Amino acid sequence: MAIYEQFHHISRWGDAFNVDNSPNTGSSTIVPADVRLNNKAEYISCEQVEPSISDQETNKPADKIQRRLAQNREAARKSRLRKKAYVQQLESSRLKLAQLEQELERARQQGIYKSGASGAGGFGLPATVNSGITAFEMEYTHWVEEQNRQICELRTALAAHVTDIELRILVESGLNHYCNLFRMKADAAKADVFYLISGIWRTSAERFFHWIGGFRPSEILNVVVPQIEPLTDQQHLEVCNLRQSSQQAEDALSQGVDKLQQSLAEDVASGLCSGNYRAQMVAAIDKLEGLENFVSQADHLRQQTLQQMVRILTTRQAARGFLAMGEYFHRLRALSSLWAARPRESA
Amino acid sequence: MHYQGESWGYYMPTSSMPSDTMERVVKLASESAVVIFSLSSCCMCHAVKRLFCGMGVNPTVYELDQDLRGKEMERALMRLLGNSQAVPVVFIGGKLIGSMDRVMASHINGTLVPLLKEAGALWL
Numbered sequence: 167m168a169i170y171e172q173f174h175h176i177s178r179w180g181d182a183f184n185v186d187n188s189p190n191t192g193s194s195t196i197v198p199a200d201v202r203l204n205n206k207a208e209y210i211s212c213e214q215v216e217p218s219i220s221d222q223e224t225n226k227p228a229d230k231i232q233r234r235l236a237q238n239r240e241a242a243r244k245s246r247l248r249k250k251a252y253v254q255q256l257e258s259s260r261l262k263l264a265q266l267e268q269e270l271e272r273a274r275q276q277g278i279y280k281s282g283a284s285g286a287g288g289f290g291l292p293a294t295v296n297s298g299i300t301a302f303e304m305e306y307t308h309w310v311e312e313q314n315r316q317i318c319e320l321r322t323a324l325a326a327h328v329t330d331i332e333l334r335i336l337v338e339s340g341l342n343h344y345c346n347l348f349r350m351k352a353d354a355a356k357a358d359v360f361y362l363i364s365g366i367w368r369t370s371a372e373r374f375f376h377w378i379g380g381f382r383p384s385e386i387l388n389v390v391v392p393q394i395e396p397l398t399d400q401q402h403l404e405v406c407n408l409r410q411s412s413q414q415a416e417d418a419l420s421q422g423v424d425k426l427q428q429s430l431a432e433d434v435a436s437g438l439c440s441g442n443y444r445a446q447m448v449a450a451i452d453k454l455e456g457l458e459n460f461v462s463q464a465d466h467l468r469q470q471t472l473q474q475m476v477r478i479l480t481t482r483q484a485a486r487g488f489l490a491m492g493e494y495f496h497r498l499r500a501l502s503s504l505w506a507a508r509p510r511e512s513a
Numbered sequence: 514m515h516y517q518g519e520s521w522g523y524y525m526p527t528s529s530m531p532s533d534t535m536e537r538v539v540k541l542a543s544e545s546a547v548v549i550f551s552l553s554s555c556c557m558c559h560a561v562k563r564l565f566c567g568m569g570v571n572p573t574v575y576e577l578d579q580d581l582r583g584k585e586m587e588r589a590l591m592r593l594l595g596n597s598q599a600v601p602v603v604f605i606g607g608k609l610i611g612s613m614d615r616v617m618a619s620h621i622n623g624t625l626v627p628l629l630k631e632a633g634a635l636w637l
């Protein structure tokens with residue numbers, strides 16, 4: 167490998183090679199291992215650009231060869247470092263490009279959404295439909311920034327072993343932050359419930375787990391529970407109960423939404439051949455209003471689950487829980503970016 | 514007959530309700546351990562029914578759209594709850610629990626199961 171690299175760098179960086187000693191080309195490329203070790207001292211001295219007095223004194227061909235070998239090695243090393251830096255720059259640019267493409271895609275989807283909503287103006291939708299959603303989008307960006315800041319603060323506080331009182335403040339902030347999100351979503355639901363159902367504001371990996379407008383409560387508990395050991399017997403019982411009750415509530419809401427889908431499809435599909443569909447549309451609108459109720463109940467369930475979790479756990483456990491949750495969603499968002507940036511076969 | 518309405522934060526109306534309709538609601542609510550007032554077309558009602566069935570409870574369900582006096586009872590329940598949605602509404606052991614959000618909140622905070630056991634709707 168070393169031989170190849172010397173060859174390679176000699177052919178590319180010819181200036182490192184002195185013309186007047188060309189007959190030595192053949193022998194200088196073959197470097198026995200022990201010669202390399204002996205030349206360590208010379209290798210270091212070759213960092214100096216100016217020829218030293220010792221160079222001029224020792225004008226024997228053997229020394230010249232050793233010097234040139236050392237210079238070659240040095241040039242090869244620098245070349246490798248430059249190549250490494252270049253590749254790293256390429257990698258980070260590719261990641262940046264993928265992120266920009268994602269943002270562009272999201273903006274395009276919003277553009278479609280906006281033009282779609284105004285196209286449905288025949289139903290008399292007010293202009294506030296769009297502004298409600300754009301307001302949510304902006305607020306959500308800030309929400310994520312604040313969330314990341316809180317995660318860092320929690321991690322630092324737990325590592326530094328701060329007092330329970332200080333941790334309590336962080337836990338309360340974490341809980342409040344999620345409650346703020348649910349409030350934001352309630353406002354967005356008034357603007358357009360389908361926006362919440364689709365999960366457009368979340369990244370692609372998060373959207374894979376999307377359930378009635380957000381995360382599943384059971385998903386959260388699966389992430390948190392391994393992080394909060396050890397539990398007392400009482401806590402263990404309460405955690406089990408919480409897992410069971412939240413799963414049961416999730417299942418019940420899922421079945422409700424399934425029924426809603428089914429009856430909506432029936433409403434839209436009734437009397438297809440007759441052509442006249444006014445009555446069906448009225449019934450369908452009623453069902454869609456029911457969908458708003460489900461999104462609201464799902465967010466309510468998320469909030470209740472988080473609040474009960476805080477009630478059951480000690481302050482330190484709850485802090486670890488919120489850190490785990492925050493880190494989990496952060497990783498899902500990062501995963502989405504990495505996935506978008508992965509090398510693909512060109513079309 | 515008294516309700517646990519206060520502890521759940523509901524405003525108790527004092528007048529202007531056809532007393533026989535309200536009495537009928539109360540009577541039906543105390544005849545079974547778990548009573549759900551529902552509309553057959555309501556999907557949230559379906560969800561509440563599925564929740565109790567999933568817990569192994571067998572609720573008594575009254576579909577108000579299939580009852581002659583259903584409309585009146587709906588109005589009575591709306592006034593009882595103080596909101597525009599009458600159904601679903603759940604009574605356990607004759608006591609008013611509330612709508613889906615109250616039911617879910619009490620299940621999550623662990624108070625629902627003891628209530629069900631007390632009413633004899635759940636056995637260990």
